[in-house]
Amino acid sequence: MHRTFNYLARILSCLFYFTLYSFSVTDHLRESEKRTFGGNIIEHMGTAALFLALTATFFWFRKAWKVNLPKTPRVFQIFWFLSFLLGITSTNTGTGSAGLWAIGVSTLLLVLTFTGKQKVAKEGIGVGDIIPEFTAETDGKKLFGSSDLAGSRILIKFFRAHW
Amino acid sequence: MVTVSTDTSTEIRLGRGMHGLKGTMLADPKLKVITLFGLRNKNINNFRLPGRPGLPVPTSLLVDESGVVVWKDQADDYARRSDPTVVKSALSDCFN
Numbered sequence: 603m604h605r606t607f608n609y610l611a612r613i614l615s616c617l618f619y620f621t622l623y624s625f626s627v628t629d630h631l632r633e634s635e636k637r638t639f640g641g642n643i644i645e646h647m648g649t650a651a652l653f654l655a656l657t658a659t660f661f662w663f664r665k666a667w668k669v670n671l672p673k674t675p676r677v678f679q680i681f682w683f684l685s686f687l688l689g690i691t692s693t694n695t696g697t698g699s700a701g702l703w704a705i706g707v708s709t710l711l712l713v714l715t716f717t718g719k720q721k722v723a724k725e726g727i728g729v730g731d732i733i734p735e736f737t738a739e740t741d742g743k744k745l746f747g748s749s750d751l752a753g754s755r756i757l758i759k760f761f762r763a764h765w
Numbered sequence: 766m767v768t769v770s771t772d773t774s775t776e777i778r779l780g781r782g783m784h785g786l787k788g789t790m791l792a793d794p795k796l797k798v799i800t801l802f803g804l805r806n807k808n809i810n811n812f813r814l815p816g817r818p819g820l821p822v823p824t825s826l827l828v829d830e831s832g833v834v835v836w837k838d839q840a841d842d843y844a845r846r847s848d849p850t851v852v853k854s855a856l857s858d859c860f861n
Binding site for chain 2: 719720721725726727728729730731732733734735736738739740741742743746748751752753754755756757758759760761762763
């Protein structure tokens with residue numbers, strides 16, 4: 603718990619300093635683009651952030667659908683983090699809600715991927731163990747138990763739910 | 766093949782066609798069977814929904830005629846699943 607708070611404090615302080623920094627960057631960009639492009643870059647920063655977040659999210663879910671997710675989500679997390687930073691920077695300009703959407707999408711996906719690890723109890727069933735006796739209801743509302751598996755070679759799949 | 770999930774029997778019946786599964790599908794919304802096998806997710810992403818005390822870690826087990834587990838595959842991340850080719854290969858290796 604102490605470690606979690608420690609990490610949380612570090613993240614919050616980083617975000618705080620980045621927000622302050624992004625204000626100064628935005629002001630600097632606003633001035634420089636006025637001189638060079640006539641004021642268009644910042645206007646599209648939120649849209650670019652949202653595009654980045656949605657593109658990474660699309661490819662993430664496409665890989666998930668194909669049961670082909672990478673062993674580590676680091677590359678996707680980098681894209682979502684970049685989108686998050688761009689989103690924060692764009693919100694300082696007060697131009698549209700795309701930046702806020704980018705922050706929302708990227709934050710959600712970052713949380714989901716950073717908290718994706720699962721763990722079971724140490725006494726969870728393993729190779730060499732005998733399966734416990736159990737009974738459960740089938741979709742036909744009939745009782746089915748471990749005794750129905752006696753003498754059969756069987757594949758048992760545990761999954762979360764239909765969603 | 767037998768599947769165990771936190772769906773109710775009604776949800777299984779309605780959603781059976783979704784994944785094309787044809788085996789025996791067991792309802793375990795209270796996680797009684799899942800707990801007996803020690804497969805409850807103990808991490809913070811163990812979403813507790815109304816009527817469901819938690820979620821299992823997706824796991825595949827091959828069990829022989831005497832009820833002994835001869836192969837186990839378990840993802841360490843909730844977004845990952847057993848690759849069908851891995852399961853087929855294990856079936857071939859364990860049961861010829």
